[in-house]
Amino acid sequence: MAMLGLQRLRPACNPLCHVSSQTSAQTRPQFVRMAISESAATEEKHMAVKVPRVLSVAGSDSGGGAGIQADIKTCAALGVFCTTAITALTAQNTIGVQGIYPVSADFLERQLRSVLSDIGADVVKTGMLPSADCIDTLCSVLDLFPVRAVVVDPVMVATSGDELAGAGILDALRKKLLPKAEVVTPNLPEASMLLDGASVGTLEEMRKAAAEIHKMGPRYVLIKGGHLSGSDDIVDILYDGSECHEYHGLRVETRNTHGTGCSLASAIAAELAKGSHVRQAVQAAKTYVEKTLQKSAKLTIGSGAQGPLNHVHQLNHWESLGEPHFRPNHLLLYAVTDSSMNKQWGRSTSEAVQAVIEGGATIVQIREKEADSGEFLEEAEASLKIARKYGVPLVINDRIDIALACDADGVHLGQSDLPISRARAILGPKKIIGVSCKTPEQAMRAWEEGADYIGSGGVYPTNTKQNNKTIGVEGLRKVCEASPLPVVAIGGIKDHNVKEVMASPRPEQLQGVAVVSGLFNQPDVVVATQKFRAILADALDDSYSRVV
Numbered sequence: 282m283a284m285l286g287l288q289r290l291r292p293a294c295n296p297l298c299h300v301s302s303q304t305s306a307q308t309r310p311q312f313v314r315m316a317i318s319e320s321a322a323t324e325e326k327h328m329a330v331k332v333p334r335v336l337s338v339a340g341s342d343s344g345g346g347a348g349i350q351a352d353i354k355t356c357a358a359l360g361v362f363c364t365t366a367i368t369a370l371t372a373q374n375t376i377g378v379q380g381i382y383p384v385s386a387d388f389l390e391r392q393l394r395s396v397l398s399d400i401g402a403d404v405v406k407t408g409m410l411p412s413a414d415c416i417d418t419l420c421s422v423l424d425l426f427p428v429r430a431v432v433v434d435p436v437m438v439a440t441s442g443d444e445l446a447g448a449g450i451l452d453a454l455r456k457k458l459l460p461k462a463e464v465v466t467p468n469l470p471e472a473s474m475l476l477d478g479a480s481v482g483t484l485e486e487m488r489k490a491a492a493e494i495h496k497m498g499p500r501y502v503l504i505k506g507g508h509l510s511g512s513d514d515i516v517d518i519l520y521d522g523s524e525c526h527e528y529h530g531l532r533v534e535t536r537n538t539h540g541t542g543c544s545l546a547s548a549i550a551a552e553l554a555k556g557s558h559v560r561q562a563v564q565a566a567k568t569y570v571e572k573t574l575q576k577s578a579k580l581t582i583g584s585g586a587q588g589p590l591n592h593v594h595q596l597n598h599w600e601s602l603g604e605p606h607f608r609p610n611h612l613l614l615y616a617v618t619d620s621s622m623n624k625q626w627g628r629s630t631s632e633a634v635q636a637v638i639e640g641g642a643t644i645v646q647i648r649e650k651e652a653d654s655g656e657f658l659e660e661a662e663a664s665l666k667i668a669r670k671y672g673v674p675l676v677i678n679d680r681i682d683i684a685l686a687c688d689a690d691g692v693h694l695g696q697s698d699l700p701i702s703r704a705r706a707i708l709g710p711k712k713i714i715g716v717s718c719k720t721p722e723q724a725m726r727a728w729e730e731g732a733d734y735i736g737s738g739g740v741y742p743t744n745t746k747q748n749n750k751t752i753g754v755e756g757l758r759k760v761c762e763a764s765p766l767p768v769v770a771i772g773g774i775k776d777h778n779v780k781e782v783m784a785s786p787r788p789e790q791l792q793g794v795a796v797v798s799g800l801f802n803q804p805d806v807v808v809a810t811q812k813f814r815a816i817l818a819d820a821l822d823d824s825y826s827r828v829v
């Protein structure tokens with residue numbers, strides 16, 4: 282799809298600008314369009330945009346955390362165009378390395394020549410080099426196509442402990458590649474291997490090792506102290522041939538460290554490609570990796586001991602996953618407040634919210650039809666505190682300004698409220714947007730414009746909302762069948778008819794019921810809510826209602 286669109290737009294077929302300013306987490310096909318139009322627009326406005334380029338010569342990590350994959354993502358995150366020459370395929374995941382398939386030196390040469398003869402590179406970064414032949418080939422090609430700097434990450438052992446390149450490459454590395462290197466970035470075991478097993482376990486030994494490795498030819502030696510035991514911070518040493526510079530960083534507690542070394546080296550390469558001096562490049566790269574580790578701390582990818590980094594954390598896609606973000610099964614029992622109803626029973630909105638959440642509501646909407654803005658905001662803020670404590674999402678009915686003011690989790694909009702696309706533009710990709718739809722056409726439009734869920738009804742007649750057309754169970758079914766989005770049923774839903782609404786064959790998109798009077802026009806909100814939850818658990822299979 283992308284290529285077809287690209288060729289139609291730009292017959293010269295330049296690469297796309299993948300990391301555009303678009304940061305939407307929406308799943309709709311907007312990304313490719315944005316990337317194409319931004320790349321095209323960039324070309325039209327500034328015909329000669331010079332993009333910093335890094336060529337990564339490294340192994341592929343099928344697990345996506347290290348190797349070529351880490352290099353591409355790091356460069357993209359830092360605004361640098363990354364090309365690749367793959368030295369080996371690895372079958373790898375968060376548990377370890379299950380297989381290695383080295384690329385022949387001949388085919389490595391073809392890749393290097395393809396890239397360097399056309400696209401060129403400001404900086405070459407090397408990672409896994411599985412054989413002395415590959416190193417020879419790389420060095421010969423670099424003689425033909427000189428670049429501004431070579432950053433060598435002397436990868437020999439994966440973080441899992443699996444060997445990626447044997448001692449057989451040491452000679453070629455030391456004698457051929459290191460003399461071409463601007464920076465070499467060994468960790469402690471790699472520094473030790475380069476020095477035929479010398480002990481590199483203390484700061485003093487790191488300094489000595491840096492000086493010894495410097496004699497092999499690189500302009501700078503960065504020894505990474507991540508493996509240094511007994512210190513809370515991480516000390517790396519950069520030796521420039523006369524002085525040692527120390528870089529201190531915080532140790533981030535996380536299992537997601539797979540690919541840290543590759544990412545640091547490619548970040549240094551990216552910064553050098555942008556024109557930084559080595560010392561600034563190292564500092565910027567360390568800051569990037571430290572931030573990336575922090576932003577990766579809670580990711581749960583794979584079941585092994587070493588999870589991957591979230592290289593593109595600045596795009597925010599995974600940032601909100603620790604918060605009570607929206608999942609379709611949040612719609613199971615959707616409580617919609619009504620202040621006049623709650624007042625009649627002598628409770629504030631926030632007291633009602635506390636009770637309905639205790640009873641088992643899975644999402645709450647603050648719907649205030651009479652309160653002025655100040656009161657609405659106060660009730661929303663008080664309710665939000667409670668909802669956050671329980672990890673239950675809370676959205677605001679109609680009022681985007683109130684949702685923004687209290688940083689609610691989203692809004693619910695009617696057909697006559699602000700258009701969804703405008704609401705999405707204001708609220709950004711992370712906020713929940715629900716939309717009322719009575720017809721399949723409205724449901725499709727809601728999806729196209731960026732909504733997260735649909736509220737459909739009134740299913741039954743209700744006194745809670747005046748002049749509201751009833752669509753019946755049949756109308757609800759039509760909306761559900763047409764809707765690409767999850768649907769919650771609303772309108773006149775009480776404990777005696779909830780089973781009928783959710784009865785099988787239940788349309789796949791129908792996730793639950795939204796209720797006002799059935800929960801709040803009740804003497805005891807907790808008991809009323811528990812009763813709904815029990816009926817829902819009965820109507821659906823148990824496992825469905827338990828996952829919320």
Ligand SMILES: Cc1ncc(COP(=O)(O)OP(=O)(O)O)c(N)n1
Binds near residue numbers: 769
């Ligand atoms: C979950 C849910 N579905 C539908 C509605 C109705 O919203 P709207 O059409 O905006 O009508 P009012 O609520 O503003 O009267 C809803 N609030 N929640």
Ligand SMILES: Cc1ncsc1CCOP(=O)(O)O
Binds near residue numbers: 738739745746
């Ligand atoms: C807000 C709304 N939108 C469609 S029906 C309705 C009111 C639902 O209230 P109740 O659950 O008391 O019938």
